[in-house]
Amino acid sequence: MAREVDLETFAAAWSAGAVVLDVREPEEYRAAHVPGAHLAPLSMLAAALPRVPEGRTVYVICASGNRSQWAADRLAAAGMDALSVAGGTRGWAGMGRPVVTGSAPGVV
Template identity: 65%
Template sequence: MAREVDLETFAVAWADGGLIVDVREPGEYLVGHVPGARLIPLADVVARAGGLPADRPVYVICASGNRSRSAADWMLAGGIDAYSVAGGTSGWARRGGPLVTGPHENAA
């Protein structure tokens, strides 16, 4: 079962340069995502998870926390130290976290 972090814990990890993977669809990502988040749509997670580092935590985010739990489960099974972000991008935005638009990771 996926491990979850709350938005406060995620905010600290993000500020410290944590690796963030956004598992939403490209159109959702373009409209607004956490600065620095890599886009790996849920359907591609199993195939692309091998390219993620196994030696540091990976914070998985979606819109609300449902898809990220599934993705984090798959990543954990593959040996990646993955955490689902409870509340997702919607919760992040509600708490005042920054969002950027467009197709790039847009590091903060």
């Protein structure tokens, strides 16, 4: 099972320029996502793997933490240092952290 980080730990990593994959569906991502998060829906996760930066920890986020745990497990099985963000985008926004709308920066 992939490791999980709390929102405070994630916030510190995000502030330092962490690689963030959002595994929700495109419409969820467009509605609100963590600034700088790259869209990699679960249905396209395997296709996104070659474009994920090597040698860096990848923070995987979804709405609440369930899908991100599954995706982080798959990324870890592929040899990546992947962490699931507990609480997800819902928890991030609930803490008053910034979210953006729209489709940028796009699919990884």
